Amino acid sequence: xxxxxxxxxxxxxxxxxxxxxxxxxxLIFTDTEITDWINRGTNIVMKDxxxxxxxITKLLTNGTAEYSxxxxxxxxxxxxxxxxxxxxxxxxxxVPAPQVVSGGxxxxxxxxxxxxxxxxxxxxxxxxxxxxxxxxxxxxxxxTAGGLAGYVFLYYENxxxxxxxxxxxxLPNHLQxxxxxxxxxxxxxxxxxxxxxNMFMSIFMNYLxxxxxxxxxxxxxxADMMTAPDYTQFA
Amino acid sequence: MALYTKAQMLTQxxxxxxxxVALFWTDAELDNYLCWGTRTISxxxxxxxxxxxxxxxxxxxxxxxxxxxxxxxxxxKVTAVTVCVSGNASFDGTPIQLQRLDxxxxxxxxxxxxxxxxxxxxYYIWGDRIFVWPCPKGTTISAQGSDGGYLxxxxxxxxxxxxxxxxxxxxxxxxxxxxxxxxxxxxxxxCAYVKTGKYSLTRYHMANFMQNAQMDRRDVFExxxxxxxxxxxxxxxxxxxxx
Numbered sequence: 199x200x201x202x203x204x205x206x207x208x209x210x211x212x213x214x215x216x217x218x219x220x221x222x223x224x225l226i227f228t229d230t231e232i233t234d235w236i237n238r239g240t241n242i243v244m245k246d247x248x249x250x251x252x253x254i255t256k257l258l259t260n261g262t263a264e265y266s267x268x269x270x271x272x273x274x275x276x277x278x279x280x281x282x283x284x285x286x287x288x289x290x291x292x293v294p295a296p297q298v299v300s301g302g303x304x305x306x307x308x309x310x311x312x313x314x315x316x317x318x319x320x321x322x323x324x325x326x327x328x329x330x331x332x333x334x335x336x337x338x339x340x341x342t343a344g345g346l347a348g349y350v351f352l353y354y355e356n357x358x359x360x361x362x363x364x365x366x367x368x369l370p371n372h373l374q375x376x377x378x379x380x381x382x383x384x385x386x387x388x389x390x391x392x393x394x395x396n397m398f399m400s401i402f403m404n405y406l407x408x409x410x411x412x413x414x415x416x417x418x419x420x421a422d423m424m425t426a427p428d429y430t431q432f433a
Numbered sequence: 434m435a436l437y438t439k440a441q442m443l444t445q446x447x448x449x450x451x452x453x454v455a456l457f458w459t460d461a462e463l464d465n466y467l468c469w470g471t472r473t474i475s476x477x478x479x480x481x482x483x484x485x486x487x488x489x490x491x492x493x494x495x496x497x498x499x500x501x502x503x504x505x506x507x508x509x510k511v512t513a514v515t516v517c518v519s520g521n522a523s524f525d526g527t528p529i530q531l532q533r534l535d536x537x538x539x540x541x542x543x544x545x546x547x548x549x550x551x552x553x554x555x556y557y558i559w560g561d562r563i564f565v566w567p568c569p570k571g572t573t574i575s576a577q578g579s580d581g582g583y584l585x586x587x588x589x590x591x592x593x594x595x596x597x598x599x600x601x602x603x604x605x606x607x608x609x610x611x612x613x614x615x616x617x618x619x620x621x622x623x624c625a626y627v628k629t630g631k632y633s634l635t636r637y638h639m640a641n642f643m644q645n646a647q648m649d650r651r652d653v654f655e656x657x658x659x660x661x662x663x664x665x666x667x668x669x670x671x672x673x674x675x676x
Contacts, residue, residue: 204593214465214469217462217465217628218624218627218628219627220629251561253559253562281536281559282536282539284539284540303540303541304536304537304538304540306537307537353536353559370507370591371509371590372472372475372476372507372509372591375469375472375473378469382627397632397635397636404643405473408477409476409509412476412509412510413509413510418533418534418535418538419532419533419534421532424530
């Protein structure tokens with residue numbers, strides 16, 4: 199059988215931490231504590247690396263401009279931020295799958311204070327969106343077009359899709375093992391070795407920020423990058 | 434052939450720890466640190482290039498008329514995407530390099546998002562999904578087995594283990610290049626010294642590891658991202674400075 203990446207599970211991580219703490223069996227550190235630290239570390243990595251990204255489809259309501267996170271993210275809670283909103287329109291009651299192109303465009307994000315200065319008249323198709331107090335607003339306010347106000351796809355980042363106390367494999371491969379450093383920092387806080395804890399936390403944050411840049415900060419390709427330079431003029 | 438096999442690497446570690454036979458550190462512990470270090474160094478130096486080829490057959494998530502496809506590889510970084518669409522004379526068999534966009538660009542400009550039966554031009558990535566726009570539809574894409582329409586994603590992934598099996602050959606494949614194997618020793622030592630409470634040594638070896646790994650990233654990965662500019666093919670004109 200060909201080898202493949204083996205996701206870390208809680209027991210593997212616990213064994214490793216106990217090995218590094220030189221405490222193979224629970225004396226100072228209980229398994230419950232270590233599990234809590236692993237889960238907390240996983241949650242921090244998930245939040246700070248922006249590694250969990252999802253899409254949901256929402257049917258807008260005629261005459262309703264604002265939709266709270268609580269009503270939008272019922273299936274996958276704990277959305278952190280919404281990155282983009284794609285307006286797909288819609289003239290039938292069939293919910294379009296987000297991967298199928300049926301026309302539409304991404305809305306432009308604005309600040310709520312800009313709503314009243316919208317160049318688009320009320321009643322026209324949505325052009326803008328905003329995020330205010332965990333509420334998504336659409337402007338101009340959706341109206342009925344062919345029977346429906348239209349669908350939007352929300353691209354958002356979320357946390358806590360992993361199963362607590364079971365696995366940390368909800369993280370991408372390269373982020374799973376970073377959690378170890380966080381756990382070691384917590385363990386050393388308990389034993390009051392604060393400078394050591396500080397060192398482990400520095401290592402943890404160093405890795406985390408490094409990976410965040412790689413995973414999250416991805417620039418677009420400029421036009422120049424798509425064209426091979428012409429050296430023939432120097433021949 | 435690797436500079437060191439896994440067994441040789443562990444021997445090197447034990448030599449540096451001055452513990453040739455397992456007493457304080459078990460073989461399993463050191464093996465675990467070596468595997469961990471291998472994965473870590475691949476994340477920093479981006480030394481494991483890989484690609485994911487997604488065919489457009491009926492069993493694939495990239496079917497005609499779909500914009501989005503799930504990637505099978507957990508990429509750390511995607512550097513290029515090409516698409517080969519059959520059924521169109523202009524694009525048959527020739528991969529097209531796609532341009533990366535921001536998600537907000539989608540649906541703006543020409544061709545419109547509704548345009549289909551055109552060659553794809555752009556892509557963007559959201560989570561583990563890649564979006565290709567315009568999406569091929571109808572006659573512009575045919576199934577694998579005919580002309581082989583397919584999407585290829587190029588990037589870098591996490592290493593799996595220091596050595597692992599190619600099919601049928603135990604321990605035959607090494608994810609980390611030879612040049613990084615010595616650097617890996619620093620990571621293993623940094624982890625090992627945590628157990629002894631010699632934290633200043635942990636700090637010393639971890640700093641060495643990070644510096645070497647990042648230097649390799651600059652030397653290899655980042656230098657490959659830089660192309661030659663036209664200026665580099667011209668002899669500088671200094672005649673204006675003469676006299």
